[in-house]
Amino acid sequence: MSGGRAPNRSRRWAAEAGYILPLVVVMCAIFVLPIALMLARSLFDPQPTLEYYRQLVESSVYLRVLMRTMKIALITTGVCIVLGYVLAYWMRGLSPKGQLIAATLVVLPFWISILVRTYAWIVILGNDGIVNRTLLDIGLVGVPVAFLYNELGVIIGTTNVLLPFLVLPLFAAMLKIDDRLMDAAASLGASRVTIFARVFFPLSVPALAAGAILVFILTFGFYITPAVLGGGRVPMVANALDTLINQFARWELAAALSGVLLVVTLAAFALSRVVGGRASIA
Template identity: 65%
Template sequence: MMAIAARKRVASTVWMVAPLLILMIVGFNLPILMMLGKSLFRGENLSFEAYSNLIETSVYLKVLGNTFKIAVITTVCCVLLGYPLAYWLRGLSLKWQMIGLAAIVIPFWISILVRTYAWIVILGNSGVINRTLIKLGWIDTPISFLYNQLGVVIGTINVLLPFLVLPLFASMMKIDDGLMKAAETLGAGRMTVFWRIFFPLSLPALAAGAVLVFILTLGFYITPAILGGGRVPMIANMLDLLINQMPNWEMASSISVVLLVFSMALFVFYLRFTAEEKAI
C-alpha cells in the first residue's frame, strides 16, 4: 500500500511539473537546438562552413572583439564604482541604507529605453553637461560623448551597475563585524583589517557580480544601438542585421552559438563564485 501511495504521489508531482517542463522545452531548449542545427547543417549535410566564414571574415571578428572590449571596460568600471558604493552603504545607518538602496532600485522601475534616451539629453552636444562646461568656460566646443564607445560604456554602466551593487551589498552585510573588531584588538590597523579580512570575504560576491555584468553586456542591444548611433557595432546589433536585413541565418546562428558557449563558460565561473560565497 505504501508503494502504491508513493507512486501516486510521484505521478501527481510529474503531472504538476509537466506543463512547466513542456514550456521550457518548447520555449527555450527547442529554439537553441534549432539555432545549433542552422549553424551546423546545410540542408541535410553536416557543414562547418558558417564557422569557417566567421573565422575568415575580419568584419565579424572585429565586431566580436569590440563587444568583448566594451564588456571588459564596462565590467571594470562597474567594479571600480560598485565596490566603494556597496562598502559605503554598508557603513550607513539602517535608515540611510534604505534610502540609498531605494535610489539604486528605483531606476529598475523605469524603462531601459527611457533611461537610454535620457542620456542623450544629458550627454548631447547641446546637453546638460556640455552647456554647463561651456558656461563655466572650461571648454570652447562641445565634447563628443555620444555616438561613440564612450557613450555606449556610460549608458551600459548606468543600466548594469545595480546588478553588481545589490548582491555585493547583501554579501557584505553577512560579514561578521566581530571578525574586524577581533583583528583590531590584536593590533591590526583599519587598512590591514580591510585588505586581510574584509576584502577576501567579499571577493567571491564581487567576482560573481563582475561575471554577471560581463555576460549581460555581451548581449546588450538597446543602449549600444541608441547611444552608439550605429557607429559602435556589437554582437546583438550585428545579429539584428544578419537576421532582419540580409538575412543570413547560418552566420547568425554560428555567432549565437559562439556567444552561448562563452556565456555558459562564464556562467560556470559565476556559479562557482556564488557557491563560495554561500559557503562563507
C-alpha cells in the first residue's frame, strides 16, 4: 500500500510543480531579477564596494531626504490609522445596504486618476482655493493659510490618496469578527468600553497592522503627490531618485538609495508581522 502511495504522491507533487513553475519564472523575471540587478549596481563597481552607501551616509542632503520621507510616512500612517479605524468601525455598524453604499464611496476614488485627485487639492487648498476663501470671508484669518507646497500639503494629499488602502481591508476584517464574542462578553458583565478594548480591538489589530504597513510602504515610495503638492520644496526619496536618474545620471547612487528604501520596506513588513502575530496570540 505504501509503495503505491509514494508514486501517486510524487506524480501529484510533479503536477503541482508544473502549475507553480511558470508563475515562479514570471515572478523572478518581473520582480526578483530587476531588484537583484539594482542591488548589484550599488554593490559592484566592478569590484565589491560600499562606496555609494558611504556617500549616502556622509551626505547631509540624502540624510535629510530620508528623514523627511520617514517623518511624512509615519505621520501619514498615523493619520490614516486614526481616520481609517473610525471610518471602518462606523461602516461595520451600518445596515447591509448602508455598508454597500459606504464601501462604494470608499472605492470610488480608485476610479479617478491620482494625478487628477492630487491637482484637485490645489483647487481646494490653494491661496485662492475654497478653504482659504471661506476662512477669509468669515474672518478667521487675515491672509491665506499656506496649506500647499510644504509638508502639510503633502501629508493631506497623501492621506487622501492612501486612506482607502487601510479602510477596505480593515473593514473586511471587522465584518468577520463574530458578534457572539461581544455578546458573550456582555453577558459576563463587561461594559461596552471593556468589550471594545479587550475583545474587538485585539481581533482587528492584525488587519490594522497590515493596512498601516501598506500605507507606510506606499508613502515611503510616493512620487506624484509630493511632486505636485510639495512644489519641489518637499523632496522625498522617490523625487530624489528621479533627480539622480534623469538629471544627474547617477545610477549607482540611485541604486544605493533604492537599496535603503528596500531595507526600510522589509523592516516595516517584518514589524507588521510581529505585531499581527502577537495580537493573534493575545
